Amino acid sequence: MRSPTIKDVAEKAGVSLKTVSRVINNEPSVHERTREKVQRAIDALGYQPDPSARSLRGTRAWAIGLVYDNPNAHYVISMQNGVLSVCRERGFGLQIHPCDSTSPTLVEELCELVRRSRLAGLVLAPPMSEQKELIETLAKENIPFVRIISARKDPKDGYPCVFVDDRDAAYAITEHLIQLGHHRIGFLWGGKHHRSSPERYQGYEDALRAYGMPLDNELVVEGDYSFDDGFRGARKLLALEHRPTAIFGSNDEIAAGVLAAAKSGGIDVPWELSIAGFEDSPFSKQSWPALTTARQATTDIGRHATRRLIAELEREAHGIAGEISNEGFSPELVVRGSTAPIRK
Template sequence: MGEETASQRKPTIRTVAQRAGVSLKTVSRVINNEPSVLPATRARVLQAIAELDYEPDPSARNLRSSSAYVIGLVYDNPNPYHIIGMQNGVLAACRETGFGLQIHPCDATSPLLAEELVELVQRSRLAGLVLTAPMSERMDLVEALARAGVRATRIIAAAEDPADGYPCVYVDDRDAAYEITEHLIQLGHQRIGFLWGGQEHRSSSERYLGYEQALKDYGITLDKHLVIPGDYTFDDGFRGARRLLALRDPPTAIFGSNDEIAAGVLAAAKSAGMNVPYDLSIAGFEDSPFSRQSWPALTTAKQATEEIARHAARMLIASLRPDAPPVPNQGFVPQLVVRGSTAPVRPRAPSPANGEP
């Protein structure tokens, strides 16, 4: 006899029903989270699903049902670690609820993006979309999707709930950036450089506002020469740091808008023969692998990317059930993580290169 194929070994809904001692219809009701199942029966079916490691086929379920059981994750972000975290978070929520996931990269600046996403939802029979930045922060896009009947949950940067009638998970980047800047100030740094991420991302402006407010609260005059535009990339971090370190009065600390930027700053400092953190303190944002794999490891703000995305997907899926109460918007605040890339400022010896007498 031939070997059993992988598809034959894969548990089916019939296998689950036999293990739990219930009908196929009952298993289907549990998978679809229908309320008309007794708690003890639901528990028995869920136990059978776990024991068999059964995963519903959302594509087949879409074809059999008038309801859609696949959601979409829409993104346009140059940071691969951030996108991977988002994907993992949304996928975890889908697995919990028996939904499938379709990932859709796109151009956030496209004037035809709304039409593209509506067509995507209709063609792929998606139940709704999780929108990441910067698409999630384009209100024209959000409103166009709503007019077309597309359900969407946004992940946005905001200091508080926007309460604009559109579901969202909001991340208080401003408060976290304030805390990072305050940490540097309390180490004695007065000249703190700031490297922007992409200006089309609200997270970048929110992080800048936190930096600016901390300087103001501590009575430090903002020097525009210490603020450099750029994008959320290693290369822009490297280039921006080179510009800052070439100033007659360079900064003693640099805050990069994300860890990838900060890793670029670290590379620029090392290429200039600087000792980090004693010659230059460096901080990033997000707590990505860049922050942990650098040497020294980067001080940063830990952003629970996977949990943020997971909650956004849960919100979207909950909104698809007509009998479910609305899920309130939820906020997250990244937490300061102090590592070896920051230290108390060390006074510089007088030097003509620094413009000293």
């Protein structure tokens, strides 16, 4: 069977091709009842607009780019799912663009990507979203974008974003460990080129300070957001004469590495060592015991970022005045079997 066309939609809804086009393009001049009638016809026929064909026919672009550089496959897939779901809802195509955030030609690469692929705009994941030079250049080149950044509040710097309060969630994790009776709590960093790393460390440090506990630099180990660095960092901490009774890994991959190191050393988790991660990835649920973590709604964050970008595109396309507010997320503490009261 052939795929339904815009002509089929127009015939079923009893309207003109131009009216269907206006509904698909989300133009504000369509009466609400007419819009609903056309939408019912679209749903009944299963019609899907072709973003590439629409871009070629007109001057407006109908595809969005998702730009990322992240070793965490769970994060990338969850983000893609969130962005893609909104693109499908709104009739946009999606181009996935992994890249090297440290490349000296990154700015030129992304500008060329937008021009060559006729992209309407970009969703920027960390750490690209936190690079000032890149953001300023995209704005200067009039390339629409939205950033996903780690921040405690809306930065209000004039650039659109969705912000995630990593510091607050890290504070809650550290506080949970302190309230279980742990006084020697190790901390394993993620990659420092991600702003989430210092934000999560700040939450750890602030919680210790709030409870009147000293910060022991011997218990803090630098690394990256990876299982291997979690394993290596844990081995270093567990080799100390006065080893920690709890370890907070900056993400679940790190925490899973800590769990593997503990088991390889015959350490009973959680009774001899409590472990916490961050993000609520499959690592946290599939480990044994399951990991205490902070649930970060990555798919929802991707959805909100894409809606934010499309809202900006619609506002500019139709000459609508006013600003669109930025949205914030705060990951929630999830307590599982990897943390327990300190054994006296």
